[in-house]
Amino acid sequence: MINFEYTRVSSVKAAIDVLAKNPTGSFIAGGTNLIDLMKRGVTAPSRLIDINNLPLKQIEETKTGLSIGALVINSDVEENDIVQKKYPLLAMALKAGASAQLRNMATVGGNIMQRTRCTYFHDTAMPCNKREPGSGCGALQGYNRMHAIFGASDKCIAVHPSDMCIALAALDATVHISGPKGERKILFTNFHRLPGDTPGKDNTLLKGEIIAGVTIPENNFIKNIYYLKIRDRASYAFALVSVAAALELSGETVKNVRLAMGGVAHKPWRLTEAEKFLTGKRVSKETFIQAAEIAMKGAKAYGHNNFKLKMAPAAIVEALMKAAG
Amino acid sequence: MDKKFSTNALHFIDRVDGVQKVTGAAKYSAEYDFPGLVYAVLTGSTIAKGSIVDMDTKAAENAPGVLAVVTHLNSPELPGYKKTAIQANVPETKRGYHVFTDNIIRFNGQPVALTIANTYERAVYAASLVKTKYKEEEHQTDLDAAIKNGKALEGNPYKDYVRGEPDAWKNSEVKIEAEYRMPLEVHNPMEIHAITVVWEGEEKVTVYEKTQTLKTTQQNIMRAFGLKEENVRVITQFVGGAFGSAFNTWPHSMAALIGARKIGKPLKLMLARSQMFTLVGYRPQAIQKINMGATKDGKLTGITHEATAMTSSYQEFTEGIVNASRSLYTCPNVTTRYKVYPLDLSQPTWMRGPGETTGAYALESAMDELADALHLDPIEFRLRNYAETDLENNKPYSSKFLKEAYQLGAEKIKWQDRNPEPRSMKEGDWMIGYGTGTGTFGAWRGDAKVAARLLPDGTLILQSGVTDMGPGTATAMTKLASDIFGISPRNIKFEMGDSNLPPGPFQGGSGTTSSLGTAVHNVCVNMKKKLADLIKDNSIFHTEIVHTVKPEDLLFEDGYMILASDHSKKISYGDALKDAGMKQLELLESSDGNPMNGYSAFSYAVHFVKLMVHAATGVIKIARVVSAVDAxxxxNESTAESQIIGAVVGGIGMSLMEEGVVDHRYGRWVNNNFADYHVAVQADVPHIEVLFVNKPDPILNPIGSKGMGEVGLVGFAAAVSNAVYHATGKRIRELPITPDKLI
Amino acid sequence: MSKEKIIHCKNDSCLHEGRRDFLKKSSALAALAVASPAILKAAEDDEKIAAWFEKIPLQIEVNGIAHNLNVEPRVTLLDFLREYLHLTGTKKGCDHGQCGACTVHADGKRINSCLSLAVMNEGKKITTIEGIAKGDKLHPMQEAFIRHDGFQCGYCTPGQIMSAIACIKEGHANNEDEVREFMSGNICRCGAYPNIADAIIEVKNGGYEL
Structure with a gap:
């Protein structure tokens, strides 16, 4: 890789300022995704702005829920007492991701920003609209076993790879952002975007902005939760399909439910229609199967990933069954 | 160690190189430092077939720290490359490929430039600046398409084998027909292939190379560069796994040699993990058809085994995929056919259990299918067709304890307790399945030399030019020498990994222990004779009956020669040397290859697998493995057990997750990394119980050992596949069996 | 390539002349030098100066030894250990965080050193496989790996051992299943997994001070 320039910053303001002056620069925190991509030649920032010293490392309970700083490493979130007790879905999803070593490096902000694992995106000798707009989508008619069945376009059928984000999408989290024009926040489900005609953009973060943290509103999804991840080996692999399921039960009745899927779309895929259907229904496998059918509306496969049309609904049912206990 | 061998601690010793390996002191080929060492990075082609029309290396050459960029345009003509490369009368598929000799592109990822710089980072960056323009030609990397439109290779390896009536299965009372598919599989040892080259002038070189064979590597370098034997030294102290990937002297090693000589500095080249998929071989893809028939009472009447595999366009590669079908079972009528298509991919090579593993997957799956059709227990079916002699050549077996292995394994896993009905066993959400598969691999013995030196302090130094990719060759040889020579393993030093030592065998093909062990045996036995000769008139041993001591009068134990008739009379080996005024006792002995006249020799493994298939998601979990082995x-039991465990872990990968994928539109690999090409991780692997029949082979060699590196993998994938059928009632005839195939 | 001034060192105010500006000049010089050995030599000298500009200071402690040196930002922690400090016990198995062979401890936490830049570890304490034995006395985990034959080729072993020690310290070695899950970031192609798990459980139950 090119010998980029390197700057350490110790405040959010400095980080934003340095990036403003270096539009071809990039923030670096854990580095587990960025350095990987730089080694592959997928990206070549002229400057790395090391944000590891920023004071964004707190996990705190607030009046309305939980606040997690962008620079908290994944393993610290996973092991956090409050997270384990009150937001176990998040802990479970985190544990399903990557390896213990990577979870000790990767930060919450970096996890949110991580880019697709699409092999055509990774190989600079192959076409990829995300990496090189206009070069074509190698996956569309290529080896697309890992690829999207929801919300894809003819420009890009890549999927978002995170596990953590699936849980955060399910839990109605909010992303907190700082930028040259001040602070703003955005619902987690609106943070990542679908590829459309501009697959180069993974999310709605604006140029010059930095993720400061996420908040999760308080909820009662404590006992009846499950994060199901189906993959090609028992651990240390990306999801073929994953489901974050959270139920709040009143006796046998679904009082409240959250469902999101991973490995199926360019963003964490929230199953709002299925949630609506399930709310107020009695817990049963039949109901879950109906919910899965609703969730699968509009799904489209591309050949090698045809199996996801069967695996995804099966996973939804299984995750709900597991969550329901 | 622990529970497993607690009965007799003398059955094994800990690895003699263990401390080096657990402290990081063990040096692999990229870990030697020299003053002025420079780094090389290899750039690969981005097309599968065609030619280079233009190369721009200026930007790379001008980048900071760069010493040279070697390409076909400036690579020197090597004496050994001139002749073989362009012989008009040699078919294209046998010409081989010599790095940087022409502008022809034969496979995607073929080396086009070697960039050398004074730091690794600079070499990597400069290599990214090399610009290559290609003229593309239509490529073929798809075996199925090649079968339809292409032409198979011709020649001796592809002649049909027919015993008895051809395709006799057709007339059988009960018969099955099935096609089995196995994808590309890649060795992917943890150590990335690497070489460090140190030239002294242009005629003398030392290489630190990842290799399973010092001698061949030395000869390959000698030939290519026209050097004398004494001027080429190959050092390989440690090999970080190989499984067959390190037999060849691959193009990248030659590129490193060329580059280092060009700039006159010590040079190190370590491939990238992605290049491990294209530059150091892989197990070829194979499509196999097995048609098989039996009488109603389960006697095989006909086997037809057809295998179609692939090789590169420039180098023929064949392996014995269909061979085991000729001899594993007693069947009067066997037909085997083998076809190979050349593709525009890099060269395949031997990979653990080469041929046999591929073939056994099909044969042993088909045996299960036929047993099922016959309503026979799969083990019982195999026993009814047990081969007492090798029908392929009508020779007796040097030894065969396969029956014992069936029995040991079946008892251990409680085979009879399972419900044989498919899809009948459940635990919660999981369907339970049991499966078995048999593996066989040829046993043999090759040439090997061992030098021994006994010192007055009682130390025995053994030397042989062999390398060890992990099985623990030095450990096994130390154990063997300790047993035969009668001294503590602590007093034995086994030195290896240097081509200056007496030539050892290559490491692989399950023949290292047999070959090298024979030489170690011979050197120890003859050393004892020499020692006995030293003390024959020693007064210590004088008794009224004995005046002159003969070797057979003596026990050799704990470093002492002890008079068998009177244990109080003894002398240590060291004192015997000292008394004789000798500084050391030296001996060179060898194993002569091929002692197998009149016999057929094989190792055997029987694998039993218990697995669970999740009914809703298709996820498979291997719950238990019992492998019973006749080797x-x-x-050395601990390292032997580890070798079988390791083979089984490889088998778990092969059956459940490993699959090399090429996008045929580009002729380019799409999963050339450890995130996309899955190998088994810790969480995939249960306890693996290994049982050895442990009976000596009386023919093959004086130590009675048959070899086991390969056989632990052979037949395993079939055991898994058969267990999946037992669990689910679904017959999956394509590896790997990933969740999507079961949903 | 930008023309901005470089800001580096430990705070936000330390300024240097833009390295890129410098390199632009020197590579223009090198481009002129295609045929002339004399100018080539000059460029080589420039190259040394360029190298000085390309590096930034790094303070790092490795196995208890403090290092104060200059390093290019693009040097990964793994290459820094292997190629600059010659601590080759830490292995390169994939260079992309996909195998765990490069596992070291940074301030006590196990990480993949291939995906961390050396300069990102400013002020940190790094422990590698070379730093866990006390003289000739092996670390209990090293002894257990030998006792249980927890390796064959030995290449993944340093990473396995560093990971194993951390696995116990993190509290993730309470039973076999947990060990298997939390050791899945370390690939062993020789397949020594069951023996590795045995070794870890034994050390965990042995009550050693890690």
Missing amino acids: GKIV
Whole structure:
């Protein structure tokens, strides 16, 4: 890789300022995704702005829920007492991701920003609209076993790879952002975007902005939760399909439910229609199967990933069954 | 160690190189430092077939720290490359490929430039600046398409084998027909292939190379560069796994040699993990058809085994995929056919259990299918067709304890307790399945030399030019020498990994222990004779009956020669040397290859697998593995057990997750990394119980050992596949069996 | 390539002349030098100066030894250990965080050193496989790996051992299943997994001070 320039910053303001002056620069925190991509030649920032010293490392309970700083490493979130007790879905999803070593490096902000694992995106000798707009989508008619069945376009059928984000999408989290024009926040489900005609953009973060943290509103999804991840080996692999399921039960009745899927779309895929259907229904496998059918509306496969049309609904049912206990 | 061998601690010793390996002191080929060492990075082609029309290396050459960029345009013509490369009368598929000799592109990822710089980072960056323009030609990397439109290779390896009536299965009372598919599989040892080259002038070189064979590597370098034997030294102290990937002297090693000589500095080249998929071989893809028939009472009447595999366009590669079908079972009528298509991919090579593993996957799956059709227990079916002699050549077996292995394994896993009905066993959400598969691999013995030196302090130094990719060759040889020579393993030093030592065998093909062990045996036995000769008139041993001591009068134990008739009379080996005024006792002995006249020799493994298939998601979990192995006499039980465990772990990968994928539109690999090409991780692997029959083979060699590196993998994928059928009632005839195939 | 001034060192105010500006000049010089050995030599000298500009200071402690040196930002922690400090016990198995062979401890936490830049570890304490034995006395985990034959080729072993020690310290070695899950970031192609798990459980139950 090119010998980029390197700057350490110790405040959010400095980080934003340095990036403003270096539009071809990039923030670096854990580095587990960025350095990987730089080694592959997928990206070549002229400057790395090391944000590891920023004071964004707190996990705190607030009046309305939980606040997690962008620079908290994944393993610290996973092991956090409050997270384990009150937001176990998040802990479970985190544990399903990557390896213990990577979870000790990767930060919450970096996890949110991580880019697709699409092999055509990774190989600079192959076409990829995300990496090189206009070069074509190698996956569309290529080896697309890992690829999207929801919300894809003819420009890009890549999927978002995170596990953590699936849980955060399910839990109605909010992303907190700082930028040259001040602070703003955005619902987690609106943070990542679908590829459309501009697959180069993974999310709605604006140029010059930095993720400061996420908040999760308080909820009662404590006992009846499950994060199901189906993959090609028992651990240390990306999801073929994953489901974050959270139920709040009143006796046998679904009082409240959250469902999101991973490995199926360019963003964490929230199953709002299925949630609506399930709310107020009695817990049963039949109901879950109906919910899965609703969730699968509009799904489209591309050949090698045809199996996801069967695996995804099966996973939804299984995750709900597991969550329901 | 622990529970497993607690009965007799002398059955094994800990690895003699263990401390080096657990402290990081063990040096692999990229870990030697020299003053002025420079780094090389290899750039690969981005097309599968065609030619280079233009190369721009200026930007790379001008980048900071760069010493040279070697390409076909400036690579020197090597004496050994001139002749073989362009012989008009040699078919294209046998010409081989010599790095940087022409502008022809034969496979995607073929080396086009070697960039050399004074730091690794600079070499990597400069290599990214090399610009290559290609003229593309239509490529073929798809075996199925090649079968339809292409032409198979011709020649001896592809002649049909027919015993009895051809395709006799057709007339059988009960018969099955099935096609089995196995994808590309890649060795992917943890150590990335690497070489460090140190030239002294242009005629003398030392290389630190990842290799399973010092001698061949030395000869390959000698030939290519036209050097004298004494001027080429190959050092390989440690090999970080190989499984067959390190037999060849691959193009990248030659590129490193060329580059280092060009700039006159010590040079190190370590491939990238992605290049491990294209530059150091892989197990070829194979499509196999097995048609098989039996009488109603389960006697095989006909086997037809057809295998179609692939090789590169420039180098023919064949392996014995269909061979086991000729001899594993007693069947009067066997037909085997083998076809190979050349593709525009890099060269395949031997990979653990080469041929046999591929073939056994099909044969042993088909045996299960036929047993099912016959309503026979799969083990019982195999026993009814047990081969007492090798029908392929009508020779007796040097030893065969396969029956014992069936029995040991079946008892251990409680085979009879399972419900044989498919899809009948459940635990919660999981369907339970049991499966078995048999593996066989040829046993043999090759040439090997061992030098021994006994010192007055009682130390025995053994030397042989062999390398060890992990099985623990030095450990096994130390154990063997300790047993035969009668001294503590602590007093034995086994030195290896240097081509200056007496030539050892290559490491692989399950023949290292047999070949090298024979030489170690011979050197120890003859050393004892020499020692006995030293003390024959020694007064210590004088008794009224004995005046002159003969070797057979003596026990050799704990470093002492002890008079068998009177244990109080003894002398240590060291004192015997000292008394004789000798500084050391030296001996060179060898193993002569091929002692197998009149016999057929094989190792055997029987794998039993218990697995669970999740009914809703298709996820498979291997719950238990019992592997019973007839590998003759076991030399060192702990490392032998580890080798079988390791093979089984490889088998778990092969059956459940490993699949090399090429996008045929580009002729380019799409999963050339450890995130996309899955190998088994810790969480995939249960307890693996290994049982050895542990009976010596009386023919093959004096130590009775048959070899086991390969056989632990052979037949395993079939055991898994058969267990999946037992669990689910679904017959999956394509590896790997990933969740999507079961949903 | 930008023309901005470089800001580096430990705070936000330390300024240097833009390295890129410098390199632009020197590579223009090198481009002129295609045929002339004399100018080539000059460029080589420039190259040394360029190298000085390309590096930034790094303070790092490795196995208890403090290092104060200059390093290019693009040097990964793994290459820094292997190629600059010659601590080759830490292995390169994939260079992309996909195998765990490069596992070291940074301030006590196990990480993949291939995906961390050396300069990102400013002020940190790094422990590698070379730093866990006390003289000739092996670390209990090293002894257990030998006792249980927890390796064959030995290449993944340093990473396995560093990971194993951390696995116990993190509290993730309470039973076999947990060990298997939390050791899945370390690939062993020789397949020594069951023996590795045995070794870890034994050390965990042995009550050693890690």
